[in-house]
Amino acid sequence: MPDQKRTSVTYADAGVDISSGDRTKQRIKYLAQKTFTKQVLSEIGGFGGLFKLDTARYKSPVLVSSADGVGTKLKIAFELGIHHTVGADLVNHCVNDIAVQGATPLFFLDYLATGHLDGEITEKIVSGLADACRANGCALIGGETAQMPGFYADGEYDLAGFIVGVADKDKIVTGARIKAGDVLIGLPSTGLHTNGYSLARKLFFEVAGYKAEQYVNALKEKAGAALMKTHRSYLSIIKKLTATDLTVGMAHITGGGITENLPRILPKGTAACVELGSWPVLPIFEHLRELGNVEQEEMLRTFNMGIGLIAVVPADKFKRAKAMLERANEKFYVIGKIVKGDRKVIYQ
Structure with a gap:
């Protein structure tokens, strides 16, 4: 057979446009640099981000880290x-x-994966990351933007993040000092935050048949807008609580609700008695319960139910904590107390 000239196949032919990706990364670099503090020693684009810990500020610094995603x-x-x-x-x-x-948060890294990198969408995502990092005093020092054609459907992506913070060893809040008689203070959420969306989406879009742009009378807003309320940061109020040693334990109410998150900070021999009806449950949770005839137990271990953070305050410090929260114009609810028990939540 006569020789045939073979066509050269490129990475772009496989669905990955490196040149387009490079242009997007230049924009990401600009957005990330706006979050940099003097402790950041590297530029975006290196193999690793460099951050110099200011050890002079801490007697015995301990790094605290976490990773999470946005989910469905x-x-x-x-x-x-x-x-x-x-x-x-x-x-x-x-x-x-x-x-x-x-x-205290120090730096953040993100992982963004998609089938085809859309520069405009990517910039919006990273802009949101950068704005939130600045608001929390946290540097966005790096991450990964991956193009994976055939793995994600067109127009879809996944987003995850990794954070590192620092605390003085003697000031780490573990919950070890929690004891019977301590007061439970709940701080309101803005909505679902980032948990319970698989059930919420099923109830809204399959059971009720809502469209994302459809106005829902029970919520007094569109279905999609109600579900997209931004996950709130509690950092500023947490700093006020810890600066004056007003709390002995705090629980971020995420997946698992109060039922599964509050026990994570309870020491052996204690339980949390939570009084239902002591805070206003947001309309979206009531509507979700009605749509699916969802049992209360299931609601409480799936959603935050309107409480995004619980702080455990010693009884003798409650008046001080109350005064501080009021000065900060922070809404709060006394939702229960610590009792003797076996590291669980008791609803009453």
């Missing part, structure tokens, strides 16, 4: 074309996870 809330972002809030969801979730242990 992203499905709603895809449908609505809203991509600038999911970055804040991710950063704030991670910040809260380490802040409840008394840590």
Whole structure:
């Protein structure tokens, strides 16, 4: 057979446009640099991010880290074309996870994977990440942007993050000092935050048949807007609580709800008695319960039910904590107390 000239196949032919990716990364670099502090010693694009810990500020520094994702809330972002809030969801979730242990966030890294890199969408996502990092005093020092054609459907992506913070060893909040008689203070959430979306999406879009842009009378807003409320950062109020040693334990109410998250900080021999009806349950949770005839137990271990953070305050410090929260114009609810028991939540 005569020789035939073979066509050269490129990475772009396989669905990965390196040149386009490089242009997007230049924009990411600019957004990330706006979050840099003087402790950041590297530029975006290296094999690793460099961060110099200011050890002079801490007697015995301990690094505190966490990793998380946004989950199926992203499905709603895809449908609505809203991509600038999911970055804040991710950063704030991670910040809260380490802040409840008394840590101050230092730096953040993200992982963004998609089938085909859309520069405009990517910029919106990273812009949200950068804005939230700045708001939390945290540097976005690096990450990974992966193009994986054939792995993700067109227009879809996954987003995850990793955070590192620092706390003085003697000031880490572990819950070890929690004892019977301590007061449970609940701080309100903005909505689902980033948990329970698989059930919420099923109830809204399959059971009720809502469209994301459909107005829901029970919520007084559109279905998608109600589900896309940004996960709140509690960092500023946590700092006030820990600065004056007003709390002996804090729980970020994420997947598993109060039922599974509060016991994570309870020492042996204690339980948490939570009084149902002591805080206003947000309309979205009541509507979800009605749509699926969901049992209360299931609701309480799936959703935050309107409480995004619980702080355990010693009884003799409650008045001081109450005064501080009021000065900060922070809404709060006394939702129960610590009792003797076996590391579980008792609802009454």
